[in-house]
Amino acid sequence: ALATEDKHHNRRGLVQGGVLMTFADRSCGMTARFVSGKPTLATVQLDTHFVEAGKIGEVLVSKPHVVRATRSLIFITTEVTVDKRCIAMASGVFKILKNEG
Structure with a gap:
């Protein structure tokens, strides 16, 4: 979940789209990990x-769902919601990287 603050606003005073995208990316990426x-x-x-x-x-909530996981790729979808309102939907593909070092 992400509690939105004044620093998250766009010029219209609403939650900035980049914040929504970053939140979806991070929640899906953490799930993939x-x-x-x-x-x-x-x-x-x-x-x-x-x-x-x-x-x-408002408090944004993301509930990622793994669609498929292979040895090298993970496919995930999520809805970003506030209460029962859907604010954004996202789907991502995450690549498992070889450990460096």
Whole structure:
């Protein structure tokens, strides 16, 4: 979850789209890391659909769902919601990287 603050606003006073995208990317990426058991992954693709505006002060919630996991790629979708309102939808592909060092 992410409690939105004034620093997250755009020029219209609503939650900035980049904040929504970053939140979706981080929550899906953390899920991919947990599912894979690997420490290092990279976002290969992230598709985002903005459904409704989020208001400053609202708490955003992301509930990622693993669609498929292979040895090298993990496919995940999520909805970013406020209560029962869908604010954004995102789907991403995450690549498991070889440990460096």
